[in-house]
Amino acid sequence: MSQLSPATADYVLSAKAGIESLEYIDDLLREYLLFRGFTSTLQAFESDLEQDRDQGFHADKIVDELLSMARELRLDSLQEYWRYLSFRFFSHLSPKYQRTTKMFEKRLLRLFLVSAAKAGRRHDIRA
Numbered sequence: 001m002s003q004l005s006p007a008t009a010d011y012v013l014s015a016k017a018g019i020e021s022l023e024y025i026d027d028l029l030r031e032y033l034l035f036r037g038f039t040s041t042l043q044a045f046e047s048d049l050e051q052d053r054d055q056g057f058h059a060d061k062i063v064d065e066l067l068s069m070a071r072e073l074r075l076d077s078l079q080e081y082w083r084y085l086s087f088r089f090f091s092h093l094s095p096k097y098q099r100t101t102k103m104f105e106k107r108l109l110r111l112f113l114v115s116a117a118k119a120g121r122r123h124d125i126r127a
Contacts, residue, residue, distance in 0.1 A: 030045070066108055112124075
């Protein structure tokens with residue numbers, strides 16, 4: 001197994017720290033809302049967290065959501081979410097990684113096409 005470059009290792013550590021910071025802040029906010037007795041606000045907060053488009057920056061959750069959209073033939077949702085991810089994250093990547101995201105996008109669209117063909121929903125296949 002190859003070692004990460006120092007710059008990549010720093011990036012990975014800072015990304016992990018950012019995720020942990022978000023989770024810590026979420027926990028603090030929950031505690032505060034409970035302490036103050038704001039139960040309806042806490043319920044709204046929990047509901048919003050479930051709808052979080054960034055999925056708490058957990059790549060595995062984001063990928064699962066994208067794959068599920070492709071398999072369930074939700075093309076409009078898939079394209080909208082992909083545009084959001086591109087604007088929010090992918091546009092900030094180096095060209096080397098942008099190429100990888102383009103490959104992943106093509107493979108997601110292929111999965112959509114295969115799923116539509118298997119389901120006999122050829123009208124979902126657009127040019």
